[in-house]
Amino acid sequence: MHNARMRISAKADYAVRAALQLATAQDAGPLKAEAIAEHQGISHKFLEGILGDMRKGGLVLSRRGGNGGYWLARPAGEISLADVIRCVEGPLVSVRGVRPPELSYTGPAASLLTVWVALRANVREVLEGVSLADVAADRLPPEITALAEAPEAWTNP
Numbered sequence: 550m551h552n553a554r555m556r557i558s559a560k561a562d563y564a565v566r567a568a569l570q571l572a573t574a575q576d577a578g579p580l581k582a583e584a585i586a587e588h589q590g591i592s593h594k595f596l597e598g599i600l601g602d603m604r605k606g607g608l609v610l611s612r613r614g615g616n617g618g619y620w621l622a623r624p625a626g627e628i629s630l631a632d633v634i635r636c637v638e639g640p641l642v643s644v645r646g647v648r649p650p651e652l653s654y655t656g657p658a659a660s661l662l663t664v665w666v667a668l669r670a671n672v673r674e675v676l677e678g679v680s681l682a683d684v685a686a687d688r689l690p691p692e693i694t695a696l697a698e699a700p701e702a703w704t705n706p
Contacts, residue, residue: 560638571625572628649665649666
């Protein structure tokens with residue numbers, strides 16, 4: 550899997566954590582970036598950029614001023630982890646920065662494309678199948694919990 554980037558970046562991790570913080574505050578009004586950064590132990594400066602990307606991507610709304618801050622643009626149950634990650638990182642799985650369907654391989658590597666597409670389908674299934682509300686309420690879908698309960702899921706390859 551040398552070519553497929555299956556690393557969750559700090560940016561993606563922080564974006565999801567910020568979105569989860571906003572999900573738990575949905576009824577309390579806007580949250581300031583400073584408060585999110587403090588709750589999650591994230592650099593405030595880095596978080597501001599991430600929240601800006603999420604605003605441009607339509608995931609969060611913001612208002613300036615004393616009563617200002619950020620809030621989710623849609624209910625947490627309608628925002629998947631995939632939505633958040635795509636908003637700040639782009640495609641979930643790319644090979645050398647290219648989406649799998651745009652690649653072509655020949656000879657003994659011809660069927661490798663099928664592997665990359667299957668990987669992308671698996672990643673999508675997990676990240677699109679879990680909403681912010683699921684994680685915030687600690688109510689993950691059973692199929693996700695089942696994947697994580699496999700002993701090999703917790704060991705290094």
